[in-house]
Every structure is written in structure tokens, then in C-alpha cells.
Amino acid sequence: MLKSISTSITLAQSDxxxxxxxxxxxxxxxxxxxxxxxxxxxxxxxxxxGQNIHCYPLQLIIGIVFFNFFxxxxxxxxxxxVNNGQLLHTFPFPPAVLVLSIIxxxxxxxxxxxxxxxxxxxxxxxxxxYLFYYPLLICAFLVxxxxxxxxxxxxxxxxxxxxxxxxxxxxxxxxxxxxxxxIDGQSRLYLLNLFNPIYYYITAGRELFVYQHSPSILxxxxxxxxxxxxxxVGVCIFNKLQLRFAERL
Amino acid sequence: xxxxxxxxxxxxxxxxxxQSALAALLKLFKTNTNGSNIRALADINLSVRSGxxxxxxxxxxxxxxxxxxTIAGIYHHDSGSIKIRGKCLYISGLGNGLKPRLSVAExxxxxxxxxxxxxxxxxxxxxxxxxxxxxxxxxxxxxxTLSQGTIARLLFSIMISCVExxxxxxLLVDEVFGGxxxxxxxxxxxxxxxxxxxxGCSILLATHSLHIVQxxxxxxxxxxxxxxxKDGLPDNILTNYEQLVDVKNKCGL
Numbered sequence: 001m002l003k004s005i006s007t008s009i010t011l012a013q014s015d016x017x018x019x020x021x022x023x024x025x026x027x028x029x030x031x032x033x034x035x036x037x038x039x040x041x042x043x044x045x046x047x048x049x050g051q052n053i054h055c056y057p058l059q060l061i062i063g064i065v066f067f068n069f070f071x072x073x074x075x076x077x078x079x080x081x082v083n084n085g086q087l088l089h090t091f092p093f094p095p096a097v098l099v100l101s102i103i104x105x106x107x108x109x110x111x112x113x114x115x116x117x118x119x120x121x122x123x124x125x126x127x128x129x130y131l132f133y134y135p136l137l138i139c140a141f142l143v144x145x146x147x148x149x150x151x152x153x154x155x156x157x158x159x160x161x162x163x164x165x166x167x168x169x170x171x172x173x174x175x176x177x178x179x180x181x182x183i184d185g186q187s188r189l190y191l192l193n194l195f196n197p198i199y200y201y202i203t204a205g206r207e208l209f210v211y212q213h214s215p216s217i218l219x220x221x222x223x224x225x226x227x228x229x230x231x232x233v234g235v236c237i238f239n240k241l242q243l244r245f246a247e248r249l
Numbered sequence: 250x251x252x253x254x255x256x257x258x259x260x261x262x263x264x265x266x267x268q269s270a271l272a273a274l275l276k277l278f279k280t281n282t283n284g285s286n287i288r289a290l291a292d293i294n295l296s297v298r299s300g301x302x303x304x305x306x307x308x309x310x311x312x313x314x315x316x317x318x319t320i321a322g323i324y325h326h327d328s329g330s331i332k333i334r335g336k337c338l339y340i341s342g343l344g345n346g347l348k349p350r351l352s353v354a355e356x357x358x359x360x361x362x363x364x365x366x367x368x369x370x371x372x373x374x375x376x377x378x379x380x381x382x383x384x385x386x387x388x389x390x391x392x393x394t395l396s397q398g399t400i401a402r403l404l405f406s407i408m409i410s411c412v413e414x415x416x417x418x419x420l421l422v423d424e425v426f427g428g429x430x431x432x433x434x435x436x437x438x439x440x441x442x443x444x445x446x447x448x449g450c451s452i453l454l455a456t457h458s459l460h461i462v463q464x465x466x467x468x469x470x471x472x473x474x475x476x477x478x479k480d481g482l483p484d485n486i487l488t489n490y491e492q493l494v495d496v497k498n499k500c501g502l
Contacts, residue, residue, distance in 0.1 A: 003367070007362050014355060090345040158273065161270055162270065247261060
């Protein structure tokens, strides 16, 4: 287990270095995406939607940063096994290491984006002791992302168009999740979002860091439930299919 | 016995290809699945004693690599049992793990890690690997700028250091000989390889190089169409192999 984690970290470091090779902006590329997205959504929606939302800029940046982490990690994990067939043929290591390495790589990216979040929090004078709950929240979110990544990585070995289907699904999810709008008073949207795992993590983040109180039992329960469900399903599917990965690629 | 294989069978589906989600869905309702499989390994029975060096020979597609990968756990066997006593290490074309845009140092870290060395072991082995590959002045050089011969030196040096450090009881070696044209390095590499072979671990060596089998193996097996058709002393097996190739050439197969 420890060896697998160590291998994942080494692979993630290599990928991280390769991605930032010869890049003048370096790690600032990681900030550019959420900054531009934040600026655009803030400019477009602040006057109409944002006026009715408490601390709209903070809620917006939390939504963007959390959704970005989810989107980038799971999209990249879809190709984790398929794109590394040669490695699986050559080195006898558990294929799960490849998925883990992608999660580690995007966790580094998320950490950089979280610094941006903290800067915006500091700018608005909204830093609080509730920020210490961030590691707990990110752990649950990470487990959820890991489970889904295992599922996607394993299925993509057998199903060629999963990456296209998933990117379409992500676009729908981006619109269905209350990132730049609020679902207060909209019962149909609220009911729909009870089945949306991302809703729980983003809402928990907002309640902790913006409203500065503990999230409701429903939000905590949902975040834990979806994390465990995702991990169990992911591990089951991955374990079942991984026996044939090397010969299928 | 260090390794016992009993009735190992392994099939490949040559017609397998990744399919669209819709096709996968439709397949659920299809009762007739006409999948003609290729038997890659058939009724393999093999016992390897401690310290034995076994050469596996056979023509392309005979099943040498599949056998080694199945023992290593890279491929999953369909039936039969594999009993391994001790640690087993599979060594093949390490070039697949090389990242040309990374430096020599970064590649050493990466490949050693993939071969199972711990952080401490990598730290200890880093200087000897660089020294053996004669790359002391090129640690920070990107690998894509190196010549093929230099890359082969680097890969051999990483491979041999990892194998020595891993303290494996069984070594599965798949066509890793050759690659450099530098005579002095070749001699150095061969003597280190021989020292490793004499260290007492069991070795299964898949190769097309008959003189290697003749000179370093204590036993050889001949494979054909996924089966072990002969097992015995290297000289006898090599004669059988040459006869087999002659017959095939005469028949135009």
C-alpha cells in the first residue's frame, strides 16, 4: 500500500514537471483558469443573481474551485489506464497506482487554486477558524473523486466513447450544480440536487467558510454517503476489470 | 521448488476492441457471442528449482513472453495454478517507462520506483547507477538529447541495480540483452549480469539468442503454439529447436 502511494506520488511529480516544462507562467497556469472563470461569471451574474446571494464572490470562488478539482481529476482519470498500456505491459505494479497518480497530480493543482481562494477570502476579510475544517471536507471529496475515477478508468478500457459521454455529462452537471446561482426557494432544483453529489461538497464548503457554521446533518450525511458509495462501486468495478487490463490494451 | 505451474491455460480474444457505449449496451441483449479465442498458453506444467537458470526459446508467437507475464501477474491466467515461493521480478523493455522530456536523474527516480525500489534504496543506488552508466556529467540532461547507445547504458544500469537491490528469488527476464555497441560497456555489463546469474536466484530467461541459452542456462524449454514441447538440457533443446525451424522452413510455414 505504502509502495503504491509512493509510486503514485513519483508518477504525479513526473507528470507535473512535464506539464509545466518550459512554461513561463509555471504554476500560475493553474490560477489562470479559475481566475478567468471567476472574473467572467462575476461580471456577468453579479448584478442580477449575485445581489440576492450572501457574499456572492466567496460562494462563487468556492463553487468554481471545488468543481474544477472534480472535473479535471475525473476527466484525466478516464484515460489513466488506456493511455498507459505500455507501462502496464512492462512493469508489474497495481494499475490503481495510475489512477492514484492522477488524483495526486490534481490535488497539487487544487492546493494551488485553494491558495487563490484564501487570497480572495483575505481580500474580503472573511478568514475564520472554520477554514481548519477544510482538510476534513477535502478528504471526503477526495474519496468521492477517487471512487468515480476508478470506475471511469476501468470502464474506458472497454468502452471507447466514455470520455465523450462523460464530458457531455460534466457540462450538464456544471449547469445543474448551483455554482454561480442559488437554488434557495426552487424546490424542483433542490430535489434534483439531492441526487447530485457535488452539491453536498460545495454546500458544505460554503456553510463552513462563508456562513461560518457547521453544515446541516443532511449535507454532512450526503457528503459521507456519496464518498463511501462512490469508493465502494469504484473499487468493485476496478477490481473486477483490472485482471484483463494489460491484455486488453 | 521455487516455482510450480500446474495446468496453466491462457486465452486471448484477438477480436477484442474497445466498443462504443451503445454497442456494449446492445451486446447485453445478444445471446450468441461468437468469440473465437486464441490459446496463448495451453496446459503449461513447469517446476523451477532454487538457483535454476532456464532458457525459454521458441519462435515469435510461441508464448514465451505470455508465459513470463502470466507468472509475473501482468496477465491473468484462465485456469490452473501458479505457486511462487519468494519474491518474483519481471524485467522487460524498460524503455517503455522512459520519459524523454525528463532529465536522466528524474528518469532514474521514476524507473527505480516503478521497479519497486523504496525512496531510501533509490537514494542509495542513484550514484552507482549514474557511475555505471558513465553519465556523471549528464545527470541533468534531458533524455531525448542522448544517443540510443547512451540510453541503452542508462537502462541497463537502472535494471541491473534494481534487480540487485530487489533481492528477488525468481527473476523473469524477457529479451533484455543487447542494445549497446560500446565494447567496453558491453563487457562490463556482461560480467555484472553473470555475477547476478551466479548469485543463486532462479531465472527464467525468454530469448532468441541461442548462444546465451547454451552458455548460461542449466536447463531449457522449447515452446510452440503456447505449449511446452520440450524440456531438458540446453544442448538437446537447441538441437530440437533448430530441427523444428528447419522443418518449418522446408514446409514454407
